[in-house]
Amino acid sequence: ANVTGKAVEINATKGDALITNSVVNATEGDAKVGAANLAAITNSNISALNGNASIIAGNVDLNNANVVGKAVEINATKGDATIVNSVVNATDGDAKIAAVNHAAIVGSNITALAGNVSVVAGNVTLNSANVTGLNVDVNATNGSATLINSTINATTGNAKINATENTTLLGTNIEAKQGKAEVEGNNVTSNNSNITGFDVAKLKARNNLDANNTNVTALNGTALVTADNNATVTGTNVLSPNGDSNVIAGNLTLDNVNVTGKSVEVNATKGDATIANSEINATDGDAKLAAVNHAAISDSNITALEGNASVVAGNVTLNNTNVIGKNVDVNATKGSATLINSNVNATTGNATINSTDTTTLNGTNVEAKQGDAIVEGGSINSNNSNITGYNVARLEARTGDANVINTNVTSLNGSAAITANNGTLNLDGTNVTAVENVTLEGSQIVINNTNTSSENGDIIMRAVNGTATVTNSKASALNGNITVSGTNGTTAYNNTFIAKENVSIGEGGHTNVTGNNITGKYLNTNGTTSEIRDNVLNLSGGLNANGTDTSVENPVIISNNKGLINTTPSVNGRYDTGKILRDNPDLVIVNPINDVTNNDARTILEDTIYKYNDWLSQKDGVDLRLEDTDQGTLGEDLEKLRNDNFATVSVSQIPAGKTIVVEAPSSLMLTQCKAVIDSLASEHNVTDADRDTLSIEQIIRKYKFNAIDSARITAACTQVPEALKTKPQKK
Numbered sequence: 001a002n003v004t005g006k007a008v009e010i011n012a013t014k015g016d017a018l019i020t021n022s023v024v025n026a027t028e029g030d031a032k033v034g035a036a037n038l039a040a041i042t043n044s045n046i047s048a049l050n051g052n053a054s055i056i057a058g059n060v061d062l063n064n065a066n067v068v069g070k071a072v073e074i075n076a077t078k079g080d081a082t083i084v085n086s087v088v089n090a091t092d093g094d095a096k097i098a099a100v101n102h103a104a105i106v107g108s109n110i111t112a113l114a115g116n117v118s119v120v121a122g123n124v125t126l127n128s129a130n131v132t133g134l135n136v137d138v139n140a141t142n143g144s145a146t147l148i149n150s151t152i153n154a155t156t157g158n159a160k161i162n163a164t165e166n167t168t169l170l171g172t173n174i175e176a177k178q179g180k181a182e183v184e185g186n187n188v189t190s191n192n193s194n195i196t197g198f199d200v201a202k203l204k205a206r207n208n209l210d211a212n213n214t215n216v217t218a219l220n221g222t223a224l225v226t227a228d229n230n231a232t233v234t235g236t237n238v239l240s241p242n243g244d245s246n247v248i249a250g251n252l253t254l255d256n257v258n259v260t261g262k263s264v265e266v267n268a269t270k271g272d273a274t275i276a277n278s279e280i281n282a283t284d285g286d287a288k289l290a291a292v293n294h295a296a297i298s299d300s301n302i303t304a305l306e307g308n309a310s311v312v313a314g315n316v317t318l319n320n321t322n323v324i325g326k327n328v329d330v331n332a333t334k335g336s337a338t339l340i341n342s343n344v345n346a347t348t349g350n351a352t353i354n355s356t357d358t359t360t361l362n363g364t365n366v367e368a369k370q371g372d373a374i375v376e377g378g379s380i381n382s383n384n385s386n387i388t389g390y391n392v393a394r395l396e397a398r399t400g401d402a403n404v405i406n407t408n409v410t411s412l413n414g415s416a417a418i419t420a421n422n423g424t425l426n427l428d429g430t431n432v433t434a435v436e437n438v439t440l441e442g443s444q445i446v447i448n449n450t451n452t453s454s455e456n457g458d459i460i461m462r463a464v465n466g467t468a469t470v471t472n473s474k475a476s477a478l479n480g481n482i483t484v485s486g487t488n489g490t491t492a493y494n495n496t497f498i499a500k501e502n503v504s505i506g507e508g509g510h511t512n513v514t515g516n517n518i519t520g521k522y523l524n525t526n527g528t529t530s531e532i533r534d535n536v537l538n539l540s541g542g543l544n545a546n547g548t549d550t551s552v553e554n555p556v557i558i559s560n561n562k563g564l565i566n567t568t569p570s571v572n573g574r575y576d577t578g579k580i581l582r583d584n585p586d587l588v589i590v591n592p593i594n595d596v597t598n599n600d601a602r603t604i605l606e607d608t609i610y611k612y613n614d615w616l617s618q619k620d621g622v623d624l625r626l627e628d629t630d631q632g633t634l635g636e637d638l639e640k641l642r643n644d645n646f647a648t649v650s651v652s653q654i655p656a657g658k659t660i661v662v663e664a665p666s667s668l669m670l671t672q673c674k675a676v677i678d679s680l681a682s683e684h685n686v687t688d689a690d691r692d693t694l695s696i697e698q699i700i701r702k703y704k705f706n707a708i709d710s711a712r713i714t715a716a717c718t719q720v721p722e723a724l725k726t727k728p729q730k731k
Contacts, residue, residue: 012039016040019039020043023045025047028050031047032053042063054069062082069089072094076121077100098120099120103120104127106125115134117135118137125146135159138162147161148172149172157178161184164185169214179199188227190203195214195217196217198218201217206228208229218261223239223240227249245264263285268293272296273294282309286310289313315336318330318339352374353374358400359377364386366385366388381402388408390412392417402419409432409433421442426445428449429449437480440452445467450474451474453475461484482520497516497519503520503523521541526548527547535561542565680709685703
């Protein structure tokens with residue numbers, strides 16, 4: 001049928017209006033189709049080029065129909081509106097699709113080029129539909145909105161999809177390139193879809209959200225993916241090149257997600273954030289990741305090249321993850337922070353890792369090359385990690401232990417510290433380097449196989465409330481002091497300590513300094529008792545050893561040390577060169593000091609003679625003995641010894657009837673130097689022939705003496721040149 005007029009109305013007031021293969025055309029006014037029950041238009045055209053077109057009925061069914069008017073209304077007042085393979089076109093006004101129960105638009109185009117489009121029903125379904133208007137509103141007022149392989153395009157305004165129940169996007173594009181694009185529902189699912197807005201692009205669930213392979217893009221404003229409860233986001237991009245990008249939910253799960261904006265926030269406001277294989281990138285501001293309970297991030301990057309980056313949660317776990325920003329803060333506010341094979345890099349400021357419980361670094365780099373690198377926690381565990389700061393590099397366990405294994409701690413221009421003042425500091429296989437001071441401090445400390453170095457400051461290894469044990473380690477204070485101390489005892493074993501200034505070991509309790517190589521001005525030891533054994537000393541000053549326990553016979557024991565020191569060691573303020581040399585035969589004292597009595601001197605002299613007896617090449621029956629000479633009495637000779645003058649010893653019973661006189665250049669120098677030379681020659685396998693024929697310089701070069709040994713043998717041979725030879729020189 002063909003119904004044409006200035007205005008046309010077809011109305012079934014009590015039943016159905018069925019229009020098939022027909023044309024309804026209003027030339028000047030409105031074209032109206034109405035029915036009390038059903039209006040079904042099939043293979044037909046309803047048009048009002050100069051007026052409005054409307055189809056209003058209890059239920060409306062359009063199949064392969066065209067409805068055109070300045071404004072168009074399709075309204076199912078009692079039930080459903082179904083539009084299949086049809087065109088609804090408002091040429092100069094709004095296009096409205098409404099239904100009490102369900103509006104289903106399949107394979108159809110709904111257009112209002114100069115007006116708005118609204119699809120409002122209890123439930124809404126769009127399948128392979130295109131909806132275009134200045135503004136577009138799709139609203140399921142009492143149920144769900146499902147959009148499949150469809151396009152919603154707001155040409156100059158806003159595009160909004162909403163449902164009281166569930167909103168589902170499958171292969172659908174929502175665009176508002178000059179306004180806001182918003183998708184909302186109680187529960188929201190988006191798969192293989194795009195949401196693009198100019199000011200805002202939003203995907204929001206009032207309950208739970210599931211987004212997969214979805215792009216949420218705000219061209220100039222905020223891109224937001226949010227859920228009040230749980231959000232699971234996979235293979236999705238949340239982008240805003242000129243604004244902020246945020247993903248916020250009660251609990252968050254992100255996998256293979258890219259969140260990029262000027263500033264970025266990813267926040268689990270009620271529970272956990274689990275993030276894997278994702279990029280969180282702030283191009284011009286801050287990148288913030290937060291969770292109330294646990295933030296677990298793996299194989300991901302959190303970046304803020306022009307701002308700060310932070311990960312703040314009750315507990316934090318980073319695994320194979322990079323966090324980069326001007327300043328970086330990783331903070332576990334209620335529990336532990338665990339970083340595994342990860343990088344924390346503050347490009348211009350500070351890198352801080354903190355926890356209330358335990359902070360663990362495993363295979364992790366913490367770097368602040370222009371600021372401070374700080375790792376804090378109740379307890380600290382670090383293994384195979386690097387902490388580098390410009391001003392400060394610090395690990396601090398506030399309430400528990402610090403276990404730092406195979407870790408490098410470096411301050412490029414300031415100080416470095418590892419502390420556990422309320423627990424045990426345990427270092428093994430670790431390197432600590434600073435320009436200024438290095439501080440290793442704990443209630444008690446155990447340091448093994450660890451290297452520490454300071455260019456301009458001091459190195460301090462201190463147990464503030466227990467014992468200090470340092471073994472198999474090296475410390476170099478190139479322009480400062482080295483201190484190793486424990487309030488309840490100190491052990492330094494098999495270490496190398498090199499200081500431009502002084503090395504001080506011990507504080508309270510027993511101090512044990514054994515098997516170390518120590519270079520510096522003075523070695524100072526303190527404790528209730530002290531023992532200094534089997535060390536190699538190279539001291540331009542001397543050794544000051546103190547033991548405060550007067551209840552023991554020898555609170556200080558110095559034995560079997562070797563090397564070169566400038567002055568006689570002081571034991572509780574006393575200088576006893578003879579005893580030191582008897583107990584330390586390989587120790588060279590360049591400038592001996594004595595405050596011993598004459599009886600002490602006789603013991604020294606007798607001991608010296610028997611050392612000569614061991615040294616002289618002799619036959620059976622040769623006996624060296626102390627006796628008066630025509631140069632003076634024994635007492636005078638002893639006084640000469642006390643005053644560091646020549647002491648003369650006569651030797652008798654030498655074959656061939658001759659007497660050999662051995663003269664010490666100073667009171668004990670010959671014995672000291674001879675012992676040092678013999679020891680070094682034995683260590684370096686110097687042959688007797690070379691000792692008798694080569695100069696000291698030639699021997700040093702030939703046998704490749706190190707610097708310390710070179711200094712020791714040179715000093716010894718300078719004092720007593722004849723001692724280099726294997727046999728004494730006869731007069």
